Amino acid sequence: MSLPAIRIASVTKRYGSVQALAGVDLEVDRGEFFGLLGPNGAGKTTLISSLSGLVRADSGTLEVMGHDVVSDYRNARRKLGVVPQELVFDPFFTVRELLRIQSGYFGIRHNDDWIDEILASLDLTAKASANMRMLSGGMKRRVLVAQALVHRPPVIVLDEPTAGVDVELRQGLWQFIRKLNRDGHTIVLTTHYLEEAEALCGRIAMLKAGRVVALDTTDNLLQRFATHSLRVRLDRPEIAGRLGATLAEGGWAEFALDTYDEVEPTLARLREAGGRIVEMQLGEADLERVFVEVMHHA
Numbered sequence: 001m002s003l004p005a006i007r008i009a010s011v012t013k014r015y016g017s018v019q020a021l022a023g024v025d026l027e028v029d030r031g032e033f034f035g036l037l038g039p040n041g042a043g044k045t046t047l048i049s050s051l052s053g054l055v056r057a058d059s060g061t062l063e064v065m066g067h068d069v070v071s072d073y074r075n076a077r078r079k080l081g082v083v084p085q086e087l088v089f090d091p092f093f094t095v096r097e098l099l100r101i102q103s104g105y106f107g108i109r110h111n112d113d114w115i116d117e118i119l120a121s122l123d124l125t126a127k128a129s130a131n132m133r134m135l136s137g138g139m140k141r142r143v144l145v146a147q148a149l150v151h152r153p154p155v156i157v158l159d160e161p162t163a164g165v166d167v168e169l170r171q172g173l174w175q176f177i178r179k180l181n182r183d184g185h186t187i188v189l190t191t192h193y194l195e196e197a198e199a200l201c202g203r204i205a206m207l208k209a210g211r212v213v214a215l216d217t218t219d220n221l222l223q224r225f226a227t228h229s230l231r232v233r234l235d236r237p238e239i240a241g242r243l244g245a246t247l248a249e250g251g252w253a254e255f256a257l258d259t260y261d262e263v264e265p266t267l268a269r270l271r272e273a274g275g276r277i278v279e280m281q282l283g284e285a286d287l288e289r290v291f292v293e294v295m296h297h298a
């Protein structure tokens with residue numbers, strides 16, 4: 001069996017009194033499109049930074065394509081491309097200069113053919129000679145992606161790559177990342193846009209307070225929780241509450257259902273209890289609901 005793309009075992013990291021990572025175990029196989037989700041402060045960036053060597057874990061081991069990120073740092077770093085969350089650049093370099101410098105960090109010279117290809121894929125060709133300070137936020141983010149790819153890493157980690165990015169660019173970016181994944185790259189993504197994670201990721205880990213609290217395929221996660229919901233707005237919402245629904249704002253109540261077959265009996269019970277339905281909606285479970293449930297119970 002080939003080694004996993006990423007192996008994280010018993011990793012802990014503390015910042016003063018904050019336990020940012022409290023014993024994380026995680027393996028990502030080669031070729032996966034993997035999602036790392038969690039609320040603000042869950043430890044996602046700390047985990048990614050530990051993987052890229054920006055942060056030193058207090059204990060545990062991290063490997064990229066079989067290379068330990070501490071004892072075999074150079075090889076581990078070569079196998080990894082990280083698109084960081086924060087936009088930090090030297091404003092005086094042009095896009096091409098920046099990508100050449102980044103290539104130099106990895107000891108790669110004469111990288112212009114590949115740089116041109118990346119620029120074209122990210123729709124940045126026209127900006128190759130522009131100074132970084134002249135680019136919009138969305139374009140800077142694309143340059144961050146380009147920067148992560150100059151050394152052709154097999155494993156690519158993206159930390160909230162679409163934060164503050166417009167819809168068109170987001171779709172373009174995903175198309176490109178999907179292509180990289182189809183070409184065999186392992187992708188790890190953190191995002192707060194759960195519909196993006198649902199659409200893209202085959203497997204997902206959810207972190208809370210530095211621990212993995214859910215880890216499964218996206219399909220299993222969606223199925224593990226009630227797959228459908230019946231939302232009703234009643235003239236007397238408390239009736240639905242007595243029948244086991246979750247009450248929401250505006251008089252809405254929500255029943256979690258395993259199948260659509262349960263819709264009719266639920267409506268019948270409501271009618272018998274004297275509830276009059278003012279409005280009604282049927283919904284599929286989505287990752288957002290799963291996320292809320294997992295975080296609530298973890």
Ligand SMILES: Nc1ncnc2c1ncn2[C@@H]1O[C@H](COP(=O)(O)OP(=O)(O)OP(=O)(O)O)[C@@H](O)[C@H]1O
Binds near residue numbers: 020043044047
């Ligand atoms: N350099 C640091 N010094 C002190 N505390 C830190 C540092 N970096 C992170 N933390 C703390 O560690 C915890 C985990 O932070 P981290 O940035 O890893 O979370 P995250 O899941 O990436 O959050 P977000 O979704 O907001 O990006 C938080 O409580 C954070 O305040």
